[in-house]
Amino acid sequence: MNETLIPHIGVVTDIRIDTPDVKTFRVLTPDGKKPFEHMPGQCAMLSIPGIGEGMFSITSSPTNREYMEFSIKKCGCLTEWLHMMDVGQEITIRGPYGKPFPVETDLKGKDLLFIAGGIGLAPLRSVINYVRDNRQNYGAIQVIYGARSKDDLVDYHEILDEWMQDDGVEVNLTIDREQEGWDGHVGFIPNYVKELAPDLKKTVLMCGPPIMIKFTLGGLTELGFQKTQIYTTMELRMKCGVGKCGRCNIGAKYVCKDGPVFRFDELGELPDEY
Numbered sequence: 001m002n003e004t005l006i007p008h009i010g011v012v013t014d015i016r017i018d019t020p021d022v023k024t025f026r027v028l029t030p031d032g033k034k035p036f037e038h039m040p041g042q043c044a045m046l047s048i049p050g051i052g053e054g055m056f057s058i059t060s061s062p063t064n065r066e067y068m069e070f071s072i073k074k075c076g077c078l079t080e081w082l083h084m085m086d087v088g089q090e091i092t093i094r095g096p097y098g099k100p101f102p103v104e105t106d107l108k109g110k111d112l113l114f115i116a117g118g119i120g121l122a123p124l125r126s127v128i129n130y131v132r133d134n135r136q137n138y139g140a141i142q143v144i145y146g147a148r149s150k151d152d153l154v155d156y157h158e159i160l161d162e163w164m165q166d167d168g169v170e171v172n173l174t175i176d177r178e179q180e181g182w183d184g185h186v187g188f189i190p191n192y193v194k195e196l197a198p199d200l201k202k203t204v205l206m207c208g209p210p211i212m213i214k215f216t217l218g219g220l221t222e223l224g225f226q227k228t229q230i231y232t233t234m235e236l237r238m239k240c241g242v243g244k245c246g247r248c249n250i251g252a253k254y255v256c257k258d259g260p261v262f263r264f265d266e267l268g269e270l271p272d273e274y
Contacts, residue, residue, distance in 0.1 A: 005242070007047065007092035008035050012085055013067065018154045019147075022119055023083055024059065024071045027093060035068055035093050040103055040127040041261045043235050044095030046070065052078040055238040055256075058096065059122045061129035068093075071122040071154055097241040098260045101127050101205060101231060103134075110203045111139035115216055117189050117208025118147045121154045123233045124207050132166060141166075142198060146174040146189040150182045172196060190215035197223060204230040217264065227264035235260035 014026035029035055038044070038058050047053030060069035074083045085091075101107065112131060114124050131138045143163065147153045153173065164171050174185040174192045185192060189212055198204075204225060206216060213232060220230060238256045239247040248255035251268055258266075 003036075004095055004097060007045075007094045010035055010046075010068075010091050010093040012087055012089045012091065015085070015087060018071060018156070019152045021074045022071055022152075022154050023074075024069055024155075025082070025085070027068050027070065027091070030090075034065060036096060038062055038068075038096035039100035040130045041101040041123060041233055042096035042098050043238060043241070043260065044068070044070070044093055044097065045241055046082070047092040047094075048078065048081050049092065051081045053092075054078045055097065055235060055241055057123035057126070057233070057235055059125045061126050061133060063130055063133040071119065071125070073119045095241075098235065098238070098256060099258065101233075101261050103127065103130055107131075107203060108137050109139065111199065111201055112141050113198050113202040113204045114141070114143045114145075115189065115193060115204060115206040115208070116143070116145045117212040118152060119154060120206075120208030120212070121145055122207075123235065124205055125155060125158075127205060128163070132163070132169070135168070140168055140170070140202075142170045142172070142202065144172045144174075144189065144193055144196065144198075146176070146192065148176045149179055150175055188212075188215075190219045194219045194223065200224050202229070206230060206232045230264045231261060232264065233260045234262065 009030055010027040011030055012025050013028050016024040018024055039062055043055050043057050045053050046056055056070045056072060058068055059071045072079055072082055074080055114128055116124050159171060163169050174187055175182060176188060178186050193216055234255050238260060239245050241256045243254050243257040
C-alpha cells in the first residue's frame with residue numbers, strides 16, 4: 001500500500017505569525033514525533049475534516065529531525081480555517097508528495113542563487129536551510145528576496161538573525177515601495193536581480209508570484225543565464241497529488257508526478273497564468 005495516501009493525525013504545537021496574512025505552523029504526531037521524512041521542495045496534504053484539504057510546501061528542512069513546519073498564506077476557505085487554529089488543534093497530514101529539488105545530485109558543489117517573492121520564500125526556506133546545514137557540499141549562497149512591504153517579508157527574523165550571520169551567505173532584501181523604518185533597497189525583484197547582476201556560474205532556484213517569475217526569468221535570460229540553470233516549483237497547481245485528477249498538467253507534464261520542481265528547459269512553455 002502507498003503510505004503517502006494514508007493520513008496521519010498531526011498536532012499543531014506552535015504557531016508563529018510571520019506577516020499579517022502568513023502564519024507558520026509547527027506539526028508533530030500525537031506522540032511527539034515528526035510525521036514523516038521528506039526532501040526539500042516536497043509537499044504535504046493538510047486537512048481539516050469537514051472543511052477540506054490542500055497541498056502545501058513543507059517549509060522546514062529535512063535536517064530538522066524534531067518537527068515539520070508549514071508557512072501558509074490566508075487566501076481561501078481552507079487557509080482561513082487553518083489560520084483560526086490554536087495550539088493543540090489536530091489536523092490530518094499525508095505525504096510527502098512530488099519531486100524535490102536535486103540537492104543531492106545536480107546542485108551539489110554549485111554556487112546557488114535563491115530568488116523569492118512574498119510567500120514564495122516558503123518552499124525555498126527548506127532548501128536554504130538544508131544547504132546551510134550541509135555547508136561543505138555547496139558553494140556560495142546568495143538570496144534575493146522581496147515583498148510588498150517590510151511587514152510582508154516572511155521569516156524576517158530568521159533571515160536577520162541566522163542567514164545574514166552565516167559566512168558564505170549573501171542576502172539581498174527589497175520591498176516594492178518606500179516605507180518608514182526601512183533603509184534597505186526599494187524596487188521590484190526583476191529589476192533588482194538585473195541591478196545585482198549575479199555571477200553567471202550560479203544555479204538559480206526561484207519561487208514567487210507568476211508575474212514575478214515571468215519578468216525575473218526574462219531578466220536572467222538577458223543577463224546570460226540559460227534555462228538549464230534555473231529551477232522553480234509550481235506546487236500551487238497541485239490538487240490530488242497522485243496524478244489522478246488531471247488538474248495540474250502543464251502540457252504533457254503533471255506537476256504532482258513530474259514536479260512540482262522543474263528546470264525551466266523541462267517545461268517547454270509556461271502555463272497561461274505566466
